[in-house]
Amino acid sequence: MKVKTIASGSKGNCTIVLCDNTNLIIDMGISYLTLKRSLEENSLSFSDFSGILITHCHKDHIKGLTSLIKKTNLNAYIPEEMYDSLKEYIPYPKCNFITDEFNINDVEIELIHTSHDAPYSVGFIIKHQNRSLVYVTDTGYINRKYLSKMVGKDAYIIESNHDEVMLMDGPYPRFLKERVISDKGHLSNKTTAKYLKKIIGSNTKNIILAHLSEKNNTEELALEAMQEEELDKQAKIIIARQNEESDFIEV
Numbered sequence: 001m002k003v004k005t006i007a008s009g010s011k012g013n014c015t016i017v018l019c020d021n022t023n024l025i026i027d028m029g030i031s032y033l034t035l036k037r038s039l040e041e042n043s044l045s046f047s048d049f050s051g052i053l054i055t056h057c058h059k060d061h062i063k064g065l066t067s068l069i070k071k072t073n074l075n076a077y078i079p080e081e082m083y084d085s086l087k088e089y090i091p092y093p094k095c096n097f098i099t100d101e102f103n104i105n106d107v108e109i110e111l112i113h114t115s116h117d118a119p120y121s122v123g124f125i126i127k128h129q130n131r132s133l134v135y136v137t138d139t140g141y142i143n144r145k146y147l148s149k150m151v152g153k154d155a156y157i158i159e160s161n162h163d164e165v166m167l168m169d170g171p172y173p174r175f176l177k178e179r180v181i182s183d184k185g186h187l188s189n190k191t192t193a194k195y196l197k198k199i200i201g202s203n204t205k206n207i208i209l210a211h212l213s214e215k216n217n218t219e220e221l222a223l224e225a226m227q228e229e230e231l232d233k234q235a236k237i238i239i240a241r242q243n244e245e246s247d248f249i250e251v
Contacts, residue, residue: 001131001251006038008210009242013061019128022105025052026135029060032067038245046072050104054078056121056138057085065089082120112146114139117184125149131251137211140183142195152201155251159211160222161186167216189225197229206249210240
């Protein structure tokens with residue numbers, strides 16, 4: 001299994017996961033042409049993919065979805081409860097409705113129900129052969145039930161959205177600051193570090209910090225929070241960027 005973040009942040013999110021013959025796109029918050037160009041640069045095309053997973057309906061995760069669905073044969077894999085918030089973007093026949101545990105070919109996927117100010121939002125645990133990847137962004141906290149399911153995976157893509165001091169001293173209006181720090185907002189650097197400390201295992205090789213805020217965070221502060229929990233001594237820590245693709249990361 002290999003994973004690459006194409007874009008990560010408040011302006012657009014998209015990730016690809018390659019599992020031998022089953023390749024997946026997670027979110028489509030960038031333009032169709034941007035993703036097409038990226039795939040071509042990596043000797044891939046949309047015909048190499050088996051579907052797209054959607055985390056929730058906010059524009060930075062779906063703004064390119066309509067074009068992708070129209071211009072390819074790909075279907076979206078979503079919980080049925082999410083459809084009302086996406087029906088303007090996806091025709092009903094192009095939806096594959098999923099349960100909390102499902103398969104796409106030989107890839108096993110389990111949903112993580114997240115807490116965000118969207119009508120319905122999820123993350124994913126993706127398993128292929130003996131490898132496992134967690135993908136969680138856009139959540140104010142992680143329920144204990146789902147945190148226990150995330151223990152001991154090979155790689156984590158998890159949001160490290162903001163530094164709490166930078167957020168509260170920053171330019172956002174009060175209502176927006178309260179949204180970000182609420183249980184339906186985003187994970188701070190320190191909260192993410194504490195979660196990771198509880199769940200990573202000896203087999204965890206890579207931690208990808210995602211969805212960093214441009215106004216309320218810096219890469220240095222995110223890394224510093226991870227170092228305070230000594231996570232950098234247990235796994236390689238990578239920052240997913242808004243305007244720069246990551247390398248392919250072996251899971």
